[in-house]
Amino acid sequence: MIFDELVVTINALDNLKKKTDLKNNKALQDNTDAKYRLLLSQTNSYISTIEYVYTNVPYAKNIEILTATLELLDNLEKVIESGAANQEEVSKAENVYKTLCTTIKKEWSKKYSDLTGSTISTLEAIKGIDSENVNACLQKIQTASEWDVGIDRFKNMLQGIASAEQLIQKLGLDDEIILFLQNTNAGKATLLDLNDKVLNWIRSEKLENKIRISFVRK
Structure with missing residues (x-):
């Protein structure tokens, strides 16, 4: 009698453990899937941004950055090789993406200065002549002072530089x-x-x- 009750109790506990494990595994997989979807979205925005910058800004293409981008895409494919997103592969891909962003931010900081330094210096010099238009140009140019995904900031920068050149030319x-x-x-x-x-x-x-x-x- 006691033995039978013990067997029933053990079986019940075993079933409970299996259900708990399934629930935990599902929660873990859901979390991994969410991270993967976010990383895919971030990567898509990043690639759109770098494509726009490399196409429209006088910017020498960095082979190391392009190689790292291809590595990131390769890692993202590996994440779902087994069908479901693999937690370990997601972590690897996240690290590659973070390293890539850190690298391009450092590079852009210098490139931005090279691209806009002379124009900004001239705009600052003529602020007393046409402050309204000068400030409008500066505001647009400075939206891209730091690298971040999204092409609007770089569009604004190019528009600001073009407007500044017209203003400088107009003033002779x-x-x-x-x-x-x-x-x-x-x-x-x-x-x-x-x-x-x-x-x-x-x-x-x-x-x-x-x-x-x-x-x-x-």
Whole structure:
């Protein structure tokens, strides 16, 4: 009698364990599947972004980044080789994606500076002439100051650079005038900088009342 009850109890516990294991395994698989779907979405956005940047921005293609991207795609295929998303393979793919993002962020930081540094410096120099349009250009350009997925930020940057070039051209600026304006903004311009070309440009743009001269205090 007691033995029979014990057998029934053991069988009940065994069935409970199997049900619990199935439930836990399902929860684990659901979590793995969710991670995989998220990674697929992130990778899709990343590839769309890098394709746009490499196609539209003066940007030398980084072979290491492209190779790592192919490795990521290969890893994503391995995740579902058995039919269901494999937890270990998902983790590997996640690590490849994170490393890839870190690498391209570092590279973009320098590239952004090379692409926009001169334009931003010139815009800062002419802020006192047309602050509204200058600020609009700067705002668009600076949306891409940091790398992130999504092509809109890079579209804005290119639009901002194009608008800035039109503005600079409209104002008839050359390197000599730009240097004068930069020195003026920095409080370093002197009467020695006011040559005929600069003076004629100031008069043509009617900027006489916007530029102040002061003595240097020693």
